[in-house]
Amino acid sequence: FTDQEIKxxxxxxxxxxxxxxxxxxxxxxxxxxxxxxxxxIPVMKxxxxxxxxxxxxLIDYFYSRxxxxxxxxxxxxxxxxxxxxxxxxxxxxxxxxxMDWFARWPKDALIAVAxxxxxxxxxxxxxxxxxxxxxxxxxFQDGVAExxxxxxxxxxxxxxxxxxxxxxxxxxxxxxxxxxKKEIGGLADRMNMGLEKxxxxxxxxxxxxxxxxxxxxELEEASVTADxxxxxxxxxxxxxxxxxxxxxxxxxxxxxxVDSISTDKAFAEVKLSKAQPALDEAERALQTIHPSHIATxxxxxxxxxxxxxxxxxxLLLFHKKVNAWVLDPNRPECMxxxxxxxxxMMAQANFLSGLQTFNKDLINEEVVELMTPYLAAEDYNAAKxxxxxxxxxGLCSWTRSMVVxxxxxxxxxxxxxxxxxxxxxxxxxxxxxxxAQATLDEKEKELAEVQAAYENSVRTKQGLIDDAESCRRKMxxxxxxxxxxxxxxxxxxxxxxxxxxxxGRLVGDVLLGTxxxxxxxxxxxxxxxxxxxxxxxxVRTRCIPTSENLNLITMLTDPATxxxxxxxxxxNDELSLQNGIVVTTATRFPLLIDPQNQGKRWVKNxxxxxxxxxxLNDKFFRQxxxxxxxxxxxxxxxxxxxxxxxxxxxxxxxxxxKSGSTFKVKVGDKEVDVMKGFRLYITTKL
Numbered sequence: 001f002t003d004q005e006i007k008x009x010x011x012x013x014x015x016x017x018x019x020x021x022x023x024x025x026x027x028x029x030x031x032x033x034x035x036x037x038x039x040x041i042p043v044m045k046x047x048x049x050x051x052x053x054x055x056x057x058l059i060d061y062f063y064s065r066x067x068x069x070x071x072x073x074x075x076x077x078x079x080x081x082x083x084x085x086x087x088x089x090x091x092x093x094x095x096x097x098x099m100d101w102f103a104r105w106p107k108d109a110l111i112a113v114a115x116x117x118x119x120x121x122x123x124x125x126x127x128x129x130x131x132x133x134x135x136x137x138x139x140f141q142d143g144v145a146e147x148x149x150x151x152x153x154x155x156x157x158x159x160x161x162x163x164x165x166x167x168x169x170x171x172x173x174x175x176x177x178x179x180x181k182k183e184i185g186g187l188a189d190r191m192n193m194g195l196e197k198x199x200x201x202x203x204x205x206x207x208x209x210x211x212x213x214x215x216x217x218e219l220e221e222a223s224v225t226a227d228x229x230x231x232x233x234x235x236x237x238x239x240x241x242x243x244x245x246x247x248x249x250x251x252x253x254x255x256x257x258v259d260s261i262s263t264d265k266a267f268a269e270v271k272l273s274k275a276q277p278a279l280d281e282a283e284r285a286l287q288t289i290h291p292s293h294i295a296t297x298x299x300x301x302x303x304x305x306x307x308x309x310x311x312x313x314x315l316l317l318f319h320k321k322v323n324a325w326v327l328d329p330n331r332p333e334c335m336x337x338x339x340x341x342x343x344x345m346m347a348q349a350n351f352l353s354g355l356q357t358f359n360k361d362l363i364n365e366e367v368v369e370l371m372t373p374y375l376a377a378e379d380y381n382a383a384k385x386x387x388x389x390x391x392x393x394g395l396c397s398w399t400r401s402m403v404v405x406x407x408x409x410x411x412x413x414x415x416x417x418x419x420x421x422x423x424x425x426x427x428x429x430x431x432x433x434x435x436a437q438a439t440l441d442e443k444e445k446e447l448a449e450v451q452a453a454y455e456n457s458v459r460t461k462q463g464l465i466d467d468a469e470s471c472r473r474k475m476x477x478x479x480x481x482x483x484x485x486x487x488x489x490x491x492x493x494x495x496x497x498x499x500x501x502x503x504g505r506l507v508g509d510v511l512l513g514t515x516x517x518x519x520x521x522x523x524x525x526x527x528x529x530x531x532x533x534x535x536x537x538x539v540r541t542r543c544i545p546t547s548e549n550l551n552l553i554t555m556l557t558d559p560a561t562x563x564x565x566x567x568x569x570x571x572n573d574e575l576s577l578q579n580g581i582v583v584t585t586a587t588r589f590p591l592l593i594d595p596q597n598q599g600k601r602w603v604k605n606x607x608x609x610x611x612x613x614x615x616l617n618d619k620f621f622r623q624x625x626x627x628x629x630x631x632x633x634x635x636x637x638x639x640x641x642x643x644x645x646x647x648x649x650x651x652x653x654x655x656x657x658k659s660g661s662t663f664k665v666k667v668g669d670k671e672v673d674v675m676k677g678f679r680l681y682i683t684t685k686l
Contacts, residue, residue, distance in 0.1 A: 002075040003082070005646045012090045015072070019096030022067040036062055072097075079160070104145050105163055110138030117170045123177065125507045125545065132542040133511060137173070139538060141166045144519045144531070151527055159522035164653070169518035172587045176517075177510040180555075181503060188499035195493060209475065215468045222460050304388045306379055306396075308337030313374050313399040315341055316367050317358070335373065355398065363406040371403060508539050508546030509555060516552055516578075517586045522593075525575045556581045568605040571598070589652055589680040591640075600638065603681050607634040614638070616645050625651070626667055632675030637682045644682075651680065 006012065017024045028036070037058035044053060044061045051057055074097060076083050087094050105113075114137040123130050141161065148159040315322050315338060322338040345351060374380060379388075385396035512535055520528045532552075539546050553562075553574070565580050566572050579599070583590040592599040604611070611634040614624045625647065628635040644652075647668045656663040656674055663674040 003077060007646075009086075009089075012086060012093070015074070016090035016092040016096075018070070018072065019092035023063050033059065079158070104161075105141075105166070107138050107142050110141050110166060111135055113166065114138055114170055117167075118174075121174055121177075123507050124181070124503050129507060129544055132544050133507060136511060136538055136542055136544065137166075137170065140515050140519070140535060141169065143534065143538075147523075147527070147531060151523060155524070155527075157522075161519065165518060168587050169514060172514040172518055173510060175587060176514050176556075176585075177506060180506050180510055184499055184502055184506070188496055188503070191496040191499060195496065204474065212468060212471045212475070215471060219465060219468060222457065225457050225460075303339065305337070306385060306388045308339045308342065309374050309377070309380065310385065310395050310399065311339070311342035311346070312337050313371050314355075314395060315345060316370050317363065317399065317402055318345065318354070319362065319367070320345060355395075358402075360402065360405055363402055365410070368403055368406050371399070375400065375403060502547070505545045505547050508544040509550055511539060511544065512536060512546065512550060513552055513555055517556075517582055520578070521582045521586070521590075525578075528575075528578065553577050553581065556585055565602070565606070569598070569602045583681070588654075589682065592681065592683045593686065594683045595685045597683075600636070600683050603636055603683075607636075607679070610634075611636060616640055621645065622647055622668065626670070626672045628680075629665065629667070629678055630673045630675060632677030634677075634679040634681070637680070640682055640684045642686070 014024050014027075034055075037055055040058050040062055041053045044051060044058060048061075051061075074093070076086075076093075111134055114134040118130065118134055123133070125133075144161050144165075148161060152158050312322055312335075320341060322341060348354070380396065382393060382397045382400075385393040512532070515535055516528075516532060520531060523531065536546070536550070557577075557580075562572075562577060562580075565577070570576055570580050576598075579592075580602075583592070583599075583603075592603070594600055604613070612624050612628045613636045614621055615638045618624065625635065627633075629651070649655075650666050656665050657671070658664075664671045665674050666672075
C-alpha cells in the first residue's frame with residue numbers, strides 16, 4: 001500500500017486503528033459479527049478445547065487471528081510536508097510499524113545491476129572497455145544523485161533520481177545504441193556498396209573490352225556467312241522462278257482444256273435436257289413391266305401381231321438379228337415378225353434388267369431407219385398396245401422414246417466423243433502439271449530452307465550487332481561512371497573508414513547521450529552543461545572511445561526534424577532543442593514543467609487532431625485514458641498538481657503485459673490493450 005493510493009486522508013484513520021489496536025471500530029454490523037462468531041466456534045474449539053465459546057471470547061479470538069495473519073506493508077515518500085503531517089496526525093504509522101528506510105543504492109550495487117543487464121548485450125568494443133562502461137554507468141547515477149542535492153542548494157529546486165531512473169538509463173543505452181549502430185551501419189553499407197560498384201564497373205569495362213573484340217570477330221564471320229547464303233538464296237530463287245513459269249504454262253494449257261470441256265459439256269447438257277421428257281416416259285413405261293408380264297407373253301401360243309412387232313423393235317435396239325424382211329401374208333403392210341428370236345431374247349434372265357440399263361448411246365441411224373416402218377404403222381401406239389397387250393404395253397412407249405432420244409442424242413454424240421478426247425488430253429496435262437508442281441514444290445522447299453538459313457544468318461548477325469552495341473553502351477556508361485566518380489572514390493573510402501570508426505566510438509557517444517536523456521531533464525541549461533562536462537571528463541579518463549566535440553543535438557536528431565519542430569512552435573535555442581529531444585527520444589513518458597505553455601502549444605501542433613487532451617479533474621479521465629491506449633493515440637494531461645491519479649502508475653512505469661502479439665496494461669482493476677502509437681504527455685505549471 002503506497003501513499004499514491006491515498007485519495008482521502010480518511011483512509012489513514014482506518015490504518016491508524018488497525019496499527020494501534022488491531023481493529024476498526026464500527027467496521028462490522030452486529031449481525032455480521034454474530035455470523036463471524038458462529039463460524040469461528042468449531043475453529044476455536046479445535047484450537048482451545050477448554051475455552052468456553054462465549055461471544056466475548058469468540059470476538060477476542062477473531063481479533064487475535066486478524067492480528068496474527070494480517071500483514072501490512074506501507075510505502076511512504078519522505079519528500080514534502082505530507083509525511084511529517086501524517087505522522088503527527090496518525091501516530092500509529094510510527095509506533096505500530098517497523099521502519100525500513102530505503103536509501104539510494106550504493107555504487108557497488110549500481111555497478112552490479114549494470115553488469116547484469118549489459119552482460120549479454122553486444123557492444124563494438126573490447127571487454128575492458130565494456131567493463132569501464134559498466135563502471136561509468138554506476139558513477140553517473142551516483143554523481144547525479146549528488147548533483148540533485150547541489151542543485152537544490154543552488155537553485156532551491158528539488159530533483160530526484162531513483163533506481164527506476166537508473167534502470168531506464170540502462171535500457172535507454174541499449175535501445176539508442178542499437179538504433180545508432182543500425183543507422184550508421186546502413187550508411188556504411190551504402191558507402192561500401194558504392195565502392196564495390198566502382199570496383200565492379202572497372203572490372204566490367206575490362207571484361208567488356210575483351211568481349212567486344214571477340215564479338216567484332218564473330219560479327220565479321222557472320223557477315224561473310226550471310227553474304228554467301230544470300231548468293232545461294234538468289235540462285236535458288238531464280239531456279240524456282242523458272243520452274244514456276246513452266247508450271248504456269250502447263251496450268252494455262254490445262255485450264256484451256258477444262259474451259260473447252262466445260263463449254264461442250266454445258267451444250268450437251270442443254271441438248272440432253274430436251275430429251276429428258278422422253279427418257280422419263282421410257283423410265284415410267286419400264287416400271288410398269290414385271291417379270292410375270294414377260295412370262296405371260298412368252299406363253300402365248302398365237303401372240304397379237306402388234307406384240308411381235310414391238311418385240312422386233314426391241315431386237316433392233318439391242319442389235320439382235322431379225323429374220324429377212326419378207327412381207328407378212330397375213331398383214332401385207334407389215335414385215336414378217338421374228339417371234340422366235342424374240343422368245344430367245346425374252347428367255348434370258350437379264351432381259352428386264354437389260355431394258356433398265358440399256359445404253360442409249362448405242363442407238364444409231366441404221367437402227368432408227370429399220371424401226372421406221374414399224375413405228376409408221378397406225379396401230380403402233382401406246383393406246384393400241386394397251387388394248388392388245390396390256391402386260392407389255394410399256395415396251396411400245398419405251399421403243400418410241402428411244403427413237404425420240406436418238407433424235408436429240410445424235411447431235412450430242414460428236415460432243416461426247418470430243419469430250420472423251422479432251423478428257424484424255426486433260427489427264428495428260430494434269431499428270432504433266434502434277435510432275436511440274438512436284439518439281440516446283442521441291443524447288444520451293446529448297447528455297448525455303450535456304451531462305452531460313454539466310455534469315456538465321458541475318459538474325460545471328462543482327463544479334464551480334466545488338467550485343468556489340470550493348471557492350472559499347474555498357475562500356476560507355478561504366479567509363480562515364482568511373483570518370484564522374486573518380487574524385488568521389490577517395491571521399492567514399494574515407495567516409496567508410498569514418499563510419500567504421502564512428503561505430504567504434506558509439507560506445508562512449510551513446511553513453512553520454514542516454515545519460516543526458518535519462519538525467520538532464522529536470523536541470524537548467526547551466527547545470528546541464530556542468531553535468532555533461534563532468535560526464536565527458538569521466539568517459540575520457542576511463543579511455544572509453546568517444547567523439548571529439550560531441551554535439552548531442554546532432555547525434556540524437558537531424559536538421560530536418562529540428563526545422564519541423566521550429567515550424568510547430570518550438571523555439572530554436574539550445575535548451576528548447578534539448579527539451580524537444582528529451583520529450584521525443586527518452587524511454588519514459590515526459591513531464592513538461594511549462595509555466596508559459598510553450599511546450600503545450602508545441603505538443604498540440606506536433607500531434608494530430610486525434611490527440612486526446614484532458615486533465616485529472618475530468619470526470620471521463622479514466623475512459624479517455626483507456627480509449628487512447630486501445631486506439632494507439634496520443635494523450636495530453638494538462639496542468640497536473642503534486643499528486644497523480646493512481647490509475648496512471650502502471651502506464652507511467654510501462655508495466656505492460658504481453659498477450660499473444662499485443663500488450664496489455666492494468667488501469668485500475670481493468671486490463672486495457674496497448675496499441676502501437678500511444679504517447680503520453682504530462683504538463684504542469686508548478
